[in-house]
Amino acid sequence: MxxxxxxxxxxxxxxxxxxxxxxxxxxxxxxxxxxxxxxxxxxxxxxxxxxxxxxxxxxxxxxxxxxxxxxxxxxxxxxxxxxxxxxxxxxxxxxxxxxxxxxxxxxxxxxxxxxxxxxxxxxxxxxxxxxxxxxxxxxxxxxxxxxxxxxxxxxxxxxxxxxxxxxxxxxxxxxxxxxxxxxxxxxxxxxxxxxxxxxxxxxxxxxxxxTDAELLLGPVLLQRQAPAFRSWLVREHARLQAAAAAARAGTGRVPQPLAAALEIVAATLGVDAPSS
Incomplete structure (x- = not known):
């Protein structure tokens, strides 16, 4: 379909x-x-x-x-x-x-x-x-x-x-x-x-x-680290950061699933994840 x-x-x-x-x-x-x-x-x-x-x-x-x-x-x-x-x-x-x-x-x-x-x-x-x-x-x-x-x-x-x-x-x-x-x-x-x-x-x-990272991002994609995957990770990291910032502004906290996803993506990219 x-x-x-x-x-x-x-x-x-x-x-x-x-x-x-x-x-x-x-x-x-x-x-x-x-x-x-x-x-x-x-x-x-x-x-x-x-x-x-x-x-x-x-x-x-x-x-x-x-x-x-x-x-x-x-x-x-x-x-x-x-x-x-x-x-x-x-x-x-x-x-x-x-x-x-x-x-x-x-x-x-x-x-x-x-x-x-x-x-x-x-x-x-x-x-x-x-x-x-x-x-x-x-x-x-x-x-x-x-x-x-x-x-x-x-x-x-x-x-x-x-x-x-x-x-x-x-x-x-x-x-x-x-x-x-x-x-x-x-x-x-x-x-x-x-x-x-x-x-x-x-x-x-x-x-x-x-692992949690493999479930989230894919074991084969993580292993290969193809350019298309890395480019998507950069965009996804920016999207998750924006969602976390919006959550903090609205409720003062970042929901755990979002925080966990952001941590995994940041670690995969080798950058620091913001605190919850």
């Missing part, structure tokens, strides 16, 4: 909870943004943008996949067109996105292609157990993604990889994956349309318990 903006404000998606995540900037862009022609929807296929490629590049080659919340269906269509997967399933809760996905398939020459299946339903429910190896879920909050995975234990247990792109609550999703017996093997932070997008890749197996 395309990224959905959460409610803003204290204690909500983009305020100062314990869940840090790249803050969205600018209007929502559909998943096929950057591929459309001058008309409505995809018409002249071209190279997809960084957000879609971040997902597509982490889908294992040669394995069937499913895209949960497929929206316009560009991801499964792109993977089939590129020959990366033998079959793909696009799932969405509503009929309208699936009609749009069918138009996307037709625009890319996949109308009626038996390798592509578009199904209506909630989460992983439309999938048969063992039908796919990889599931992609993007454009939802981290807690929503976790809830979909928790609701389908048999289907989840047959998977070999999860490729997830939460638009909020990344910390909650990392914690949920750990509780479900999955460990993170890759993380990516990309920029498209002035917004940062975070991709998490998990596989079955219990890894070392994540």
């Amino acid at each position: 395309g990224p959905r903006r959460g409610r803003q404000g204290k204690g909500r998606a983009w305020g100062y909870p314990t869940d840090l995540h790249p803050k969205p900037r600018g209007p929502r862009r559909p998943r096929w943004a950057g591929l459309e022609g001058r008309g409505r929807g995809p018409s002249m296929p071209s190279q997809p943008g960084p957000r879609l490629l971040s997902l597509a590049d982490r889908v294992p080659a040669g394995r069937p996949m499913a895209d949960i919340g497929t929206d316009h269906g560009l991801l499964p269509v792109w993977l089939l067109v590129r020959g990366r997967v033998p079959s793909a399933i696009g799932v969405d809760l509503r009929a309208a996105p699936l009609r749009a996905a069918a138009r996307t398939a037709a625009a890319w020459g996949l109308a009626g292609d038996p390798r592509l299946s578009l199904r209506q339903g909630d989460g992983l429910a439309p999938l048969e157990v063992g039908e796919v190896d990889t599931v992609v879920i993007a454009g939802m909050g981290g807690r929503r993604i976790a809830a979909l995975l928790e609701a389908a234990p048999r289907r989840r247990s047959a998977l070999r990889r999860l490729v997830l792109q939460p638009n909020t609550e990344a910390r909650a999703l990392r914690a949920a994956l750990q509780d479900l017996g999955w460990h993170l093997v890759d993380e990516d932070l990309c920029v498209e349309g002035g917004r940062e997008f975070l991709t998490l890749v998990a596989e079955p197996g219990v890894g070392a318990p994540l």
